[in-house]
Amino acid sequence: MGSAGGHIDPEVFQKVRDLGRTIGQKGYVLITGACPGLPHEAAKGAKEAGGVVVGVSPALNMDEHVIKYLSPTRCYDAIIYTGSGLMGREIENIRSCDVVIFAGGRSGTLGEFAIAYDEAKVIGVLESTGGITQHLGSIIEMVNKDTGAIVFYDQDPERLLAKLEEVYRAVIPQRHLEALEEGGGPDGVIEP
Amino acid sequence: MGSAGGHIDPEVFQKVRDLGRTIGQKGYVLITGACPGLPHEAAKGAKEAGGVVVGVSPALNMDEHVIKYLSPTRCYDAIIYTGSGLMGREIENIRSCDVVIFAGGRSGTLGEFAIAYDEAKVIGVLESTGGITQHLGSIIEMVNKDTGAIVFYDQDPERLLAKLEEVYRAVIPQRHLEALEEGGGPDGVIEP
Amino acid sequence: MGSAGGHIDPEVFQKVRDLGRTIGQKGYVLITGACPGLPHEAAKGAKEAGGVVVGVSPALNMDEHVIKYLSPTRCYDAIIYTGSGLMGREIENIRSCDVVIFAGGRSGTLGEFAIAYDEAKVIGVLESTGGITQHLGSIIEMVNKDTGAIVFYDQDPERLLAKLEEVYRAVIPQRHLEALEEGGGPDGVIEP
Amino acid sequence: MGSAGGHIDPEVFQKVRDLGRTIGQKGYVLITGACPGLPHEAAKGAKEAGGVVVGVSPALNMDEHVIKYLSPTRCYDAIIYTGSGLMGREIENIRSCDVVIFAGGRSGTLGEFAIAYDEAKVIGVLESTGGITQHLGSIIEMVNKDTGAIVFYDQDPERLLAKLEEVYRAVIPQRHLEALEEGGGPDGVIEP
Numbered sequence: 001m002g003s004a005g006g007h008i009d010p011e012v013f014q015k016v017r018d019l020g021r022t023i024g025q026k027g028y029v030l031i032t033g034a035c036p037g038l039p040h041e042a043a044k045g046a047k048e049a050g051g052v053v054v055g056v057s058p059a060l061n062m063d064e065h066v067i068k069y070l071s072p073t074r075c076y077d078a079i080i081y082t083g084s085g086l087m088g089r090e091i092e093n094i095r096s097c098d099v100v101i102f103a104g105g106r107s108g109t110l111g112e113f114a115i116a117y118d119e120a121k122v123i124g125v126l127e128s129t130g131g132i133t134q135h136l137g138s139i140i141e142m143v144n145k146d147t148g149a150i151v152f153y154d155q156d157p158e159r160l161l162a163k164l165e166e167v168y169r170a171v172i173p174q175r176h177l178e179a180l181e182e183g184g185g186p187d188g189v190i191e192p
Numbered sequence: 193m194g195s196a197g198g199h200i201d202p203e204v205f206q207k208v209r210d211l212g213r214t215i216g217q218k219g220y221v222l223i224t225g226a227c228p229g230l231p232h233e234a235a236k237g238a239k240e241a242g243g244v245v246v247g248v249s250p251a252l253n254m255d256e257h258v259i260k261y262l263s264p265t266r267c268y269d270a271i272i273y274t275g276s277g278l279m280g281r282e283i284e285n286i287r288s289c290d291v292v293i294f295a296g297g298r299s300g301t302l303g304e305f306a307i308a309y310d311e312a313k314v315i316g317v318l319e320s321t322g323g324i325t326q327h328l329g330s331i332i333e334m335v336n337k338d339t340g341a342i343v344f345y346d347q348d349p350e351r352l353l354a355k356l357e358e359v360y361r362a363v364i365p366q367r368h369l370e371a372l373e374e375g376g377g378p379d380g381v382i383e384p
Numbered sequence: 385m386g387s388a389g390g391h392i393d394p395e396v397f398q399k400v401r402d403l404g405r406t407i408g409q410k411g412y413v414l415i416t417g418a419c420p421g422l423p424h425e426a427a428k429g430a431k432e433a434g435g436v437v438v439g440v441s442p443a444l445n446m447d448e449h450v451i452k453y454l455s456p457t458r459c460y461d462a463i464i465y466t467g468s469g470l471m472g473r474e475i476e477n478i479r480s481c482d483v484v485i486f487a488g489g490r491s492g493t494l495g496e497f498a499i500a501y502d503e504a505k506v507i508g509v510l511e512s513t514g515g516i517t518q519h520l521g522s523i524i525e526m527v528n529k530d531t532g533a534i535v536f537y538d539q540d541p542e543r544l545l546a547k548l549e550e551v552y553r554a555v556i557p558q559r560h561l562e563a564l565e566e567g568g569g570p571d572g573v574i575e576p
Numbered sequence: 577m578g579s580a581g582g583h584i585d586p587e588v589f590q591k592v593r594d595l596g597r598t599i600g601q602k603g604y605v606l607i608t609g610a611c612p613g614l615p616h617e618a619a620k621g622a623k624e625a626g627g628v629v630v631g632v633s634p635a636l637n638m639d640e641h642v643i644k645y646l647s648p649t650r651c652y653d654a655i656i657y658t659g660s661g662l663m664g665r666e667i668e669n670i671r672s673c674d675v676v677i678f679a680g681g682r683s684g685t686l687g688e689f690a691i692a693y694d695e696a697k698v699i700g701v702l703e704s705t706g707g708i709t710q711h712l713g714s715i716i717e718m719v720n721k722d723t724g725a726i727v728f729y730d731q732d733p734e735r736l737l738a739k740l741e742e743v744y745r746a747v748i749p750q751r752h753l754e755a756l757e758e759g760g761g762p763d764g765v766i767e768p
Contacts, residue, residue, distance in 0.1 A: 005767030006337070029654045036764030052628055054654045060469050061671060062752055066759030073752075074762035078605045078630045080656050081671040083469045085444045087307045088283040091276065095637060095657040106337040111306030115279045118299040135334040142327040145198070145298040176638055176649075183642030186650035188612030191581030197575030221462045228572030244436055246462045252661045253479060254560055258567030265560075266570035270413045270438045272464050273479040275661045277636045287445060287465040368446055368457075375450030378458035380420030383389030390721070471691045472667040475660065490721040491694040498687030499663045519718040526711040529582070529682040 001090075001112040002038035003104035003131055012129045013041050016103050019126060019157035020045025026161070029054060031097050033089060034079050035071050038103050038129075043075040055079040056093040058086045087111055094119060098172055099164045102136070103129040113139070120148035122171065124164045127155035193282070193304040194230035195296035195323055204321045205233050208295050211318060211349035212237025218353070221246060223289050225281060226271050227263050230295050230321075235267040247271040248285040250278045279303055286311060290364055291356045296323040305331070312340035314363065316356045319347035385474070385496040386422035387488035387515055396513045397425050400487050403510060403541035404429025410545070413438060415481050417473060418463050419455050422487050422513075427459040439463040440477040442470045471495055478503060482556055483548045488515040497523070504532035506555065508548045511539035577666075577688040578614035579680035579707055588705045589617050592679050595702060595733035596621025602737070605630060607673050609665060610655050611647050614679050614705075619651040631655040632669040634662045663687055670695060674748055675740045678712065679705040689715070696724035698747065700740045703731035 002016065020042035023030050030046040032039035034055025043053045055076045059065035060083035066073065069086075073079065082089040090112045094100055100116045102109060103126040110132045116123050117140070125136055140151065150167055154160035180186060194208065212234035215222050222238040224231035226247025235245045247268045251257035252275035258265065261278075265271065274281040282304045286292055292308045294301060295318040302324045308315050309332070317328055332343065342359055346352035372378065386400065404426035407414050414430040416423035418439025427437045439460045443449035444467035450457065453470075457463065466473040474496045478484055484500045486493060487510040494516045500507050501524070509520055524535065534551055538544035564570065578592065596618030599606050606622040608615035610631025619629045631652045635641035636659035642649065645662075649655065658665040666688045670676055676692045678685060679702040686708045692699050693716070701712055716727065726743055730736035756762060 008766075031654060031656075036760070036766045040764055052653045054630060054656070056656065063755045063759075066755040068759075070760035070765035070767075072760070072762055072764035073756065077628045077653075078607060079672065080607075080630070080632065080668055082658075082668055083467055083472055083671065084283065085287075085467045087310060088280070088467060091280040091283065092656055092658055095277075095659065096655065107306055107310040107335045107339055110331070110335055111303055111310060114299055114303030114306055118279060118303060131336075132334055139302070139331065139334070142331070143299045143302055143324055147299055179639045179642040180649070183644075184612070184646035184648070186648055188616055188648035189646035190584075190612045191646075200574075223462060223464075228568070228574045232572055244461045246438055246464070248464065255563045255567075258563040260567075262568035262573035262575075264568070264570055264572035265564070269436045269461075270415060271480065272415075272438070272440065272476055274466075274476055275479065275659055275664055277659045280659055284464055284466055287467065288463065371447045371450040372457070375447075375452075376420070376454035376456070378456055380424055380456035381454035382392075382420045383454075468667065469671075471694060472664070475664040475667065479661075491690055491719045491723055494715070494719055495687055495690030495694060498683055498690055502663060502683040502687060515720075516718055523686070523715065523718070526708055526715070527683045527686055528707075531683055 001100060001102045001105065001109055002129065002133070003106065003109065004035040004037040004039065006106060006131070008037065008104060009130070012038070012104060015126065015129060015157055016041045017045040019101065019161065021049045022158050022161050024049030024051025031056060031093060033093055034065070034076060035069070040072050040075070047075040052077050056089050056096070057081050058084065058089045091115060094121065098122070099124060099168055101126060101160070102133050104131040104133055106132055109133065117143065117149045118147055122164060122167050123149055123151045124160045125151060125153045126157065126160055127153050193292060193294045193297065193301055194321065194325070195298065195301065196227040196229040196231065198298060198323070200229065200296060201322070204230070204296060207318065207321065207349055208233045209237040211293065211353065213241045214350050214353050216241030216243025223248060223285060225285050226257070226268060227261070232264050232267070239267040244269050248281050248288070249273050250276065250281045283307060286313065290314070291316060291360055293318060293352070294325050294328065295321040296325055298324055301325065309335065309341045310339055314356060314359050315341055315343045316352050317343060317345045318349060318352055319345050385484060385486045385489065385493055386513065386517070387490065387493065388419040388421040388423065390490060390515070392421065392488060393514070396422070396488060399510065399513060399541055400425045401429040403485065403545065405433045406542050406545050408433030408435025415440060415477060417477050418449070418460060419453070424456045424459070431459040436461050440473050440480070441465050442468065442473045475499060478505065482506070483508060483552055485510060485544070486517050486520070487513040488517055490516055493517065501527065501533045502531055506548060506551050507533055507535045508544045509535060509537045510541060510544055511537050577676060577678050577681065577685055578705065578709070579682065579685065580611040580613040580615065582682060582707070584613065584680060585706070588614070588680060591702065591705060591733055592617045593621040595677065595737065597625045598734050598737050600625030600627025607632060607669060609669050610641070610652060611645070616648050616651070623651040628653050632665050632672070633657050634660065634665045667691060670697065674698070675700060675744055677702060677736070678709050680707040680709055682708055685709065693719065693725045694723055698740060698743050699725055699727045700736050701727060701729045702733060702736055703729050
């Protein structure tokens with residue numbers, strides 16, 4: 001999650017591309033909002049490393065995606081057309097991620113952070129990427145509610161990802177295992 | 193938009209109920225997230241004044257609304273079951289309002305504010321209702337992006353509504369009139 | 385649910401307007417897709433009788449509603465902007481209705497019927513309104529699945545509504561009562 | 577799109593698995609509703625052939641996916657949690673596909689077909705898979721509306737896919753090329 005516009009420093013672009021590359025190298029699937037700017041830079045990084053990239057588009061179809069939202073199509077294995085608009089699609093995007101990473105950004109990114117925080121996600125903040133991201137610590141204090149979200153900060157993409165990986169292994173698979181045990185197992189159950 | 197939980201002062205409840213009553217008296221339609229807490233207090237106020245109240249529910253149906261989300265059904269003329277969850281339904285809720293008013297709240301309300309601000313809404317902040325609402329001024333500075341949103345602050349429900357009404361008359365109907373002129377008119381156009 | 389386009393007979397328009405008027409007179413809330421054609425005719429009827437009418441729009445906002453979808457704004461107490469497109473909005477529309485009535489229509493109406501049937505709704509078919517509606521009996525046979533949906537047919541709007549009312553009173557409030565008993569009651573429960 | 581339940585013949589399972597395998601071999605991305613039954617059989621086939629598989633889930637998160645919907649998690653590179661319920665998620669599923677293939681099925685599949693037909697998709701019908709699929713020809717006659725959808729029928733998975741590929745190359749990339757030319761290009765355009 002991060003800037004789709006505004007002024008962005010070349011080093012920030014580089015940092016986010018490195019982040020994407022590391023995600024791809026480690027065999028994780030990258031999910032972005034399929035927008036230009038930092039998210040697209042991460043998509044390019046992940047693709048360079050042979051990763052799978054899925055985009056969750058605000059548009060109803062490819063025409064709207066390209067013409068109305070001026071959004072990229074390159075680097076995506078699949079684009080899901082939600083039609084829910086810029087903020088609407090973020091909800092699905094965040095829900096569908098095991099771990100959510102923030103860099104740069106303004107009001108859209110703030111909304112995404114509030115959603116991820118409210119939905120108790122494992123959150124990574126890529127520091128020194130400017131924008132609203134540098135205020136997230138104080139915003140969490142203002143919110144003053146323990147939602148269960150876990151937030152990590154680091155300015156180094158690899159180190160940030162290593163931390164998030166560790167928490168993910170410790171926290172999330174347990175919940176997933178419980179879900180699989182309570183439910184129908186990895187192949188589902190056919191209805192009568 | 194505002195607190196569905198946490199500690200809420202009785203005066204804040206009263207203030208929000210007065211706000212709802214004024215909305216109903218003036219003949220406006222109140223749209224809420226059909227949740228308990230401050231939004232429900234506004235619904236009760238609007239209904240007392242004979243207003244129309246529509247709820248935009250996170251649930252897929254009435255069962256989920258009542259059992260999973262422990263949400264109210266009283267006071268609503270219609271409840272729209274979005275199934276999009278707590279934050280997902282807020283997008284539609286905000287989109288469907290001409291004017292959005294905030295009181296109290298925590299991370300959910302912050303997400304709603306970010307959405308309303310990003311979607312360039314006419315926004316009212318009911319002051320002295322605590323929670324995240326009292327930090328919205330500093331958060332706007334952190335966001336540092338002119339989205340076209342217009343934000344008013346007042347601690348008096350009637351005065352706040354009067355201000356919002358004035359802006360609404362000045363700004364919104366013009367955009368609506370343009371939409372009606374470009375488009376199909378108030379009765380729509382039948383497709384071939 | 386029904387034709388937003390194609391050739392529509394004046395008697396069909398009249399029948400659907402009568403249906404809307406009866407719905408309004410009886411104090412029910414009419415929910416439509418806020419589109420032109422038969423649904424708008426029902427909205428006009430309900431409004432003439434002083435009813436509350438809510439529209440569930442395919443558009444992201446009023447501009448799109450009027451310009452892109454050439455859809456009506458007159459007669460609606462509130463329009464919910466789902467942004468989910470023509471078929472996407474129908475899901476919410478159908479979910480939010482206690483009873484769903486069909487008249488005329490083509491492929492869109494067929495999709496709506498399949499949804500309502502799959503979601504086990506109480507369904508009314510206004511006969512002699514042409515289109516796909518006249519084939520719904522054979523389509524149910526082809527589907528060959530008991531979903532729990534209850535379907536009534538009548539060519540007279542008042543008689544159809546009377547039948548649906550009777551089933552509604554017998555079947556639905558029971559489920560709603562159970563939901564209210566299991567859940568938080570008509571005013572909801574505030575989260576901690 | 578197809579049966580998630582009811583009785584399904586072993587040959588139909590085999591046919592759909594072959595279809596999935598061919599999709600994976602040809603390097604296409606398979607998008608399913610991440611449900612059990614025929615769609616999961618296609619996912620297994622595509623995965624065996626090394627393909628990328630994306631699921632569009634009715635659930636809000638993995639817990640609901642597994643526990644409430646008894647749905648599979650194996651074979652999916654990414655699962656998008658729409659939270660829109662069984663029919664709601666189908667809209668996004670269909671919108672996000674370049675080509676939509678039907679096999680077997682009952683009322684849910686009928687709804688999906690109506691949506692795909694209404695949205696002018698390139699549609700393949702895998703014949704001799706029973707259910708509602710065998711009635712789609714007569715249903716198109718009943719609908720009696722040219723939406724622009726193109727429908728092919730074949731009982732052999734490879735032959736069906738070969739036909740759909742040919743149409744796809746002839747029809748779709750042209751529209752996509754036009755979209756890319758009108759819009760921002762494959763890397764999108766950064767907003768100011």
